[in-house]
Amino acid sequence: MVKHIDAIIVGAGWAGSIMAKELTEAGLSVVMLERGSERTTPVEGAYPESIDELRGAIRKRLFQNLSQSTLTIRNTMDQTALPYRQLAAFLPGEGVGGAGLHWSGVHFRVAPEDLRLRSAVIERYGEKFIPEGMNLQDYGVSYDELEPFFDKAEKVFGTSGEAYKVQGKIVGDGNVFSPDRSDNFPLPAMEDTFSASVFRDAAKNAGYHPYSLPAANASRQYTNTYGCQMGPCNFCGYCSGYDCYLYSKASPNVNILPVLRQDPRFSLIPNAHVLRVDLDSTKTKATGVTYLDTKTRKETSLSADLVILGAFQFHNVHLMLMSGIGKPYDPISNTGTVGRNFVYQTITSSRVWLPPSTYTNQFVGAGGAGVAIDDFNSMNFDHGPLGFVGGSPVWVNQAGVKPIAAALGAGGGGTPRWGSAYKDSLVNTYKHSLGIDAHGSNMAYRDVYLDLDPTWKDAYGQPLLRMTFTWKDNDIRMNQYVVSKIEPIARAMGATKMNLVHLNAGQPFDTRTYQTTHLGGGAIMGENPQTSAINRYLQSWDVSNVFVIGSNAFPQGMGYNPTGMVAALAYWAAHHIRTTYLKSPGPLVKA
Amino acid sequence: MxxxxxxxxxxxxxxxxxxxxxxxxxxxxxxxxxxxxxxxxxPYQPAFFNAAEYQFLESACERLFPADHNGPGAKALGVAEFLDRQMQTPYARGENWYMSGPFEQGPANLGYQLPFVPKDLYRKGIAGVEHYARQQYGKGFSALSALQQDEILTALEGGSVQLGDIPGRVFFEQLRTNTLEGAFADPLYGGNRGLGGWIMLGFPGARADFMDWVNQEGASYPIGPVSISGETA
Incomplete structure (x- = not known):
C-alpha cells in the first residue's frame, strides 16, 4: 500500500523548507525527505560544544558524508574523472537544515543585469563580444518580478543591511549599484569589524563605493514573519561550518522549521535517501518518489501529486538524471539540458599585513558581516576594452578565523610550512593580517557540464555524478583584473606586506583546497526548452508536476553569494504554484 | 547515560x-x-601506536612544530597523544572519505586517490620513514640530529621520496595537518596542553562573545583563552 500525499519535498535545506512552508499554507499535505540526520539548534547548537573547531569545521560534522555518496571530477573531457574522496574544494551540507545550517549568512539579492546577462552584454558590446563556446543565457525572470520575493525572504531571514534606494528614494549609505527596493532591510547593518572599517575608509578614499554586506546575521533581536525568534549576533566567529548557538544566523532550523514542525499537514522524515522520482509510463508525469531508509536499508515508495526537488545543486541534477526527467546534456551534439551550464564562482583570497602594533583580532567576526565594493561587479564597469564577461565584488568579510584553519593555511608560496620560521609567520599573520576576497562570477561553457560517471558508484549502487570543470580564460582574466584593483586599496589601508592571489593563465581547477560551496547550474531556468531544463517558474519542461528549486537554476555563476537568490526563486516558484498551478495543474509555460 | x-x-x-x-x-x-x-x-598510554612509532611521532612532530621563542612545541603541547587518540576515531578509519574502488592515480589537482585511510597512512608511513632513515643515515629517525631529521622531512615534503605504497609527500601532509590540529584543537582531545597553542596566537578559545570587541581600533584583545571544559591559562 503506497501512501499518498499532496506534495513530496526532497531535501530539508532552505529551498525545501521554504517550499514546505508555502505549500502547507496553501493547505497541502507535505512530506519532506532528508537523507541526513535530524538536527535542531537546541541540541547541536548548544554552547560550548557547538564551537569546537576540531569536531566542527575540521572533522566536518555538518557536511556531506562522502563515504555514502560523492561525485567524480575531471578538468577536461579527455581525462578520466576521479572520485572526490575527501571534502575540500566545496562543502555540501547534510542533515536537517542542509547547507543552510552551516552557511555564513551573506544574504544578497541579485544585480538586475545578471538576470539578463546575455541580453545586457549584447546590447552594450554586441554579440561578437561573447567568446566562442560560452553558453551565456538570461534567466527569463526580471528583478522587478522577483523583488517582492527578495523582500519576503529578507523578512524571514532577519537580514541586516543598509539600503540605498527604497521606492525610488535614496534612504541611506547602501550599495549605490543596488536596485530599488520596496522596503528597507528588516534590521540595521552589522557593525564593521576593525578590518572592515579600515577597508571601508581606504576604498572610499580611492573613489569606490563601499557598503555593508547584507547579512542574515541578526544585528538586533528579531521576530520573523513566522513568529520565529533570533537573538543579536555577538561576533563569536562561529558561523561558517557551525550551527549558531545564539540563534543569530538564519537557518531553516531556526527561522522556518520550528513553525512547520507544529503543522499537522507537515511531516519530516530524516535518514531518507531519495533514489529516484517515479514517473508514469508517458515519462511526463511524476507519480511520487522512492527512498531508502539509510538506517534500516528498507526501500519505500510514496505517491504524490507534486514533487519538489530541493536538494543541494548537484544532487538535484543527479536525481533528474537518475529519474529520467528531461534529456541529459551531450556536449558533443550540443543537445539535451540536464547537466548543461554547470557553473561555479571565481574566488581568490588575498592577504594584507598591518603594522605589528595593530591587532586585527581575526577570531572576532560574523559570517555575513563585512564591507564590500561593487565597482567591479556585474555590468557596473566598462568591459569593452577589457574583453571579458563578468565581475567580482571585493570585500573584507572577517567571519572569524579559527586557529587550526589559520595554522593549516599559513606558509607556502615559497615560505616555510613548518619549523620555527613557519611559527613566526603564523603568529604574525594571525595577529596582524586580514583577508580581502575577490568573489567573482563564473561563466558557463559548452564543455563544462555534469553527467553520470561510467565507473564509480555510491553506497546505494547508483552511478556517481561526474563533473567536468576547469577555469577558462575569460574568468581567469576577470579575476586578474579585479585583483589588480585590490593593491592600491591595500596600500591605502597601511599594508606593510601583501600577498595578492589571483588565478593564472591555464591554471586547472584544484579539488584539494577550499574555494567555495557556491556551485550552480546543471538544471537551469530559461525561456527555451532546448537550452534550459526548467522554465521561468522552475518547473521541469518535461515533467510538469516536478519543480526543481536551487542554485541549479542559475545559468551563470554570479559574483554574489547564492542563498538570497535561491530563497527568492523558491518564494517566486511557490507563489506561481499557489496562484496558478494548483488551480489547473500542468505546464505554466508552453514548450 | x-x-x-x-x-x-x-x-x-x-x-x-x-x-x-x-x-x-x-x-x-x-x-x-x-x-x-x-x-x-x-597520564597517557598510547593505544594505537607502538613505542617506536610513538617515539617517531614525538621527534618528527617537534621538528614540524618546534619549541621556540614563539612558545611551546609539539612535544610540550601533547601532539603525539592527540594523534594516538585520533587514531581511535571514525576519522582514522576514513569513515567520511569515499573509499570505494577502483583506485586510479591521476593528476595531483584531482585529489587523494589512494586506498589507505589515515591509520594505514601512519602505520605504513612511519615504517617507510624509519626504513629511509636507516638507509640514508644508518640510524632510526629519532636517533638522528635535528638537522638530519629536517633533511628527511624536507625530502618528504618535496616529493622526492616514496615510502613503499605511499608517496612521501602524502605522508608528510597527513602528519603536518594532524600535528597542527593537535597544537591548536581544544585540549579535550589531548593536545594544546595548557592552552599553549592558543596563547601563542592570542586566540581566546571558547569565549565566543565579542560584542564589545567588534572594533577597538586595532588594540590587542586583552583576555586569555578558556577551553570548552572551562580550563583557563
Missing part, C-alpha cells in the same frame, strides 16, 4: 564516545566536555 566525573564507568564511556560516528557527525552530546577533559588530564 550522561558521562560525569562521578560516574565509575566514565573512562569506558568516553572512550566509546570518541570512537563513534555519532559523536563526530550527528547529534549533540550534552556534558561530554567535562568527561573528555578529565580523560585528557590522565
Amino acid at each position: 550522561e558521562p560525569t566525573l562521578n560516574n565509575p564507568f566514565r573512562r569506558s564511556v568516553v572512550k566509546g564516545l570518541l570512537g563513534t560516528t555519532s559523536f563526530w557527525m550527528a547529534s549533540g552530546n550534552a556534558r561530554w566536555a567535562e568527561a573528555l577533559a578529565a580523560e585528557a588530564a590522565q
Whole structure:
C-alpha cells in the first residue's frame, strides 16, 4: 500500500523548507525527505560544544558524508574523472537544515543585469563580444518580478543591511549599484569589524563605493514573519561550518522549521535517501518518489501529486538524471539540458599585513558581516576594452578565523610550512593580517557540464555524478583584473606586506583546497526548452508536476553569494504554484 | 547515560564516545566536555601506536612544530597523544572519505586517490620513514640530529621520496595537518596542553562573545583563552 500525499519535498535545506512552508499554507499535505540526520539548534547548537573547531569545521560534522555518496571530477573531457574522496574544494551540507545550517549568512539579492546577462552584454558590446563556446543565457525572470520575493525572504531571514534606494528614494549609505527596493532591510547593518572599517575608509578614499554586506546575521533581536525568534549576533566567529548557538544566523532550523514542525499537514522524515522520482509510463508525469531508509536499508515508495526537488545543486541534477526527467546534456551534439551550464564562482583570497602594533583580532567576526565594493561587479564597469564577461565584488568579510584553519593555511608560496620560521609567520599573520576576497562570477561553457560517471558508484549502487570543470580564460582574466584593483586599496589601508592571489593563465581547477560551496547550474531556468531544463517558474519542461528549486537554476555563476537568490526563486516558484498551478495543474509555460 | 566525573564507568564511556560516528557527525552530546577533559588530564598510554612509532611521532612532530621563542612545541603541547587518540576515531578509519574502488592515480589537482585511510597512512608511513632513515643515515629517525631529521622531512615534503605504497609527500601532509590540529584543537582531545597553542596566537578559545570587541581600533584583545571544559591559562 503506497501512501499518498499532496506534495513530496526532497531535501530539508532552505529551498525545501521554504517550499514546505508555502505549500502547507496553501493547505497541502507535505512530506519532506532528508537523507541526513535530524538536527535542531537546541541540541547541536548548544554552547560550548557547538564551537569546537576540531569536531566542527575540521572533522566536518555538518557536511556531506562522502563515504555514502560523492561525485567524480575531471578538468577536461579527455581525462578520466576521479572520485572526490575527501571534502575540500566545496562543502555540501547534510542533515536537517542542509547547507543552510552551516552557511555564513551573506544574504544578497541579485544585480538586475545578471538576470539578463546575455541580453545586457549584447546590447552594450554586441554579440561578437561573447567568446566562442560560452553558453551565456538570461534567466527569463526580471528583478522587478522577483523583488517582492527578495523582500519576503529578507523578512524571514532577519537580514541586516543598509539600503540605498527604497521606492525610488535614496534612504541611506547602501550599495549605490543596488536596485530599488520596496522596503528597507528588516534590521540595521552589522557593525564593521576593525578590518572592515579600515577597508571601508581606504576604498572610499580611492573613489569606490563601499557598503555593508547584507547579512542574515541578526544585528538586533528579531521576530520573523513566522513568529520565529533570533537573538543579536555577538561576533563569536562561529558561523561558517557551525550551527549558531545564539540563534543569530538564519537557518531553516531556526527561522522556518520550528513553525512547520507544529503543522499537522507537515511531516519530516530524516535518514531518507531519495533514489529516484517515479514517473508514469508517458515519462511526463511524476507519480511520487522512492527512498531508502539509510538506517534500516528498507526501500519505500510514496505517491504524490507534486514533487519538489530541493536538494543541494548537484544532487538535484543527479536525481533528474537518475529519474529520467528531461534529456541529459551531450556536449558533443550540443543537445539535451540536464547537466548543461554547470557553473561555479571565481574566488581568490588575498592577504594584507598591518603594522605589528595593530591587532586585527581575526577570531572576532560574523559570517555575513563585512564591507564590500561593487565597482567591479556585474555590468557596473566598462568591459569593452577589457574583453571579458563578468565581475567580482571585493570585500573584507572577517567571519572569524579559527586557529587550526589559520595554522593549516599559513606558509607556502615559497615560505616555510613548518619549523620555527613557519611559527613566526603564523603568529604574525594571525595577529596582524586580514583577508580581502575577490568573489567573482563564473561563466558557463559548452564543455563544462555534469553527467553520470561510467565507473564509480555510491553506497546505494547508483552511478556517481561526474563533473567536468576547469577555469577558462575569460574568468581567469576577470579575476586578474579585479585583483589588480585590490593593491592600491591595500596600500591605502597601511599594508606593510601583501600577498595578492589571483588565478593564472591555464591554471586547472584544484579539488584539494577550499574555494567555495557556491556551485550552480546543471538544471537551469530559461525561456527555451532546448537550452534550459526548467522554465521561468522552475518547473521541469518535461515533467510538469516536478519543480526543481536551487542554485541549479542559475545559468551563470554570479559574483554574489547564492542563498538570497535561491530563497527568492523558491518564494517566486511557490507563489506561481499557489496562484496558478494548483488551480489547473500542468505546464505554466508552453514548450 | 550522561558521562560525569562521578560516574565509575566514565573512562569506558568516553572512550566509546570518541570512537563513534555519532559523536563526530550527528547529534549533540550534552556534558561530554567535562568527561573528555578529565580523560585528557590522565597520564597517557598510547593505544594505537607502538613505542617506536610513538617515539617517531614525538621527534618528527617537534621538528614540524618546534619549541621556540614563539612558545611551546609539539612535544610540550601533547601532539603525539592527540594523534594516538585520533587514531581511535571514525576519522582514522576514513569513515567520511569515499573509499570505494577502483583506485586510479591521476593528476595531483584531482585529489587523494589512494586506498589507505589515515591509520594505514601512519602505520605504513612511519615504517617507510624509519626504513629511509636507516638507509640514508644508518640510524632510526629519532636517533638522528635535528638537522638530519629536517633533511628527511624536507625530502618528504618535496616529493622526492616514496615510502613503499605511499608517496612521501602524502605522508608528510597527513602528519603536518594532524600535528597542527593537535597544537591548536581544544585540549579535550589531548593536545594544546595548557592552552599553549592558543596563547601563542592570542586566540581566546571558547569565549565566543565579542560584542564589545567588534572594533577597538586595532588594540590587542586583552583576555586569555578558556577551553570548552572551562580550563583557563
